[in-house]
Amino acid sequence: MPEHAHDPRDAGTSELRTPPVQDWDSWPFAGDVEPKALRDPEPEPNRDGEGDRPCEACGKPDAEYIWTSAHWRLQAFPASGLPFVAILEPRAHVDGPRDLSDAMLAEMGVMLARVERAVLSIDGIERVHILRYGEGAAHLHWWFMAxxxxxxxxxxxxxxxxxxxxxxxxxxTWRANVATVAAAMAASSH
Ligand SMILES: [Zn+2]
Incomplete structure (x- = not known):
């Protein structure tokens, strides 16, 4: 961390704030909350595809994806609470958008829109949350949550x-939603 950067640990746990999350409409739980103590600085662990950890994404066959193209693959997550959750990955092992060529970045913009449209083709979906964290794996992956x-x-x-x-x-329901997205992706390829 650069010397001038603000380190929140300097403030100490007593200065941590507790925003009124229990009053937020989107807070999933009832009852009081208090912030956890911040731990001391710790080594950053290797993510999937870093150091001696193999890249899970690079090791997966196309059969595990619901749609693939020359440069991109879309994988649906197993059924969970939301009606559909998927990740979009480039075939190339790159960590972040910063590692893609301008041509691939242009393709990525088109792909984000195509997947968003495909997820919106599921009945009863209002919005698609599109997220990128990159904390668990070093292979670029975009989340799509319906x-x-x-x-x-x-x-x-x-x-x-x-x-x-x-x-x-x-x-x-989940299988039907996956089939809807896969069909919409296939249709948008032409
Ligand atoms: Zn990889």
Missing amino acids: RPTGLRQVASGFAMIWDDVLPTTPQE
């Missing part, structure tokens, strides 16, 4: 937690 119409509490930042809180989407 937020159902009317489920206002699932809007925005806590959607990923709600995905684990909501009852699991029935297998039949």
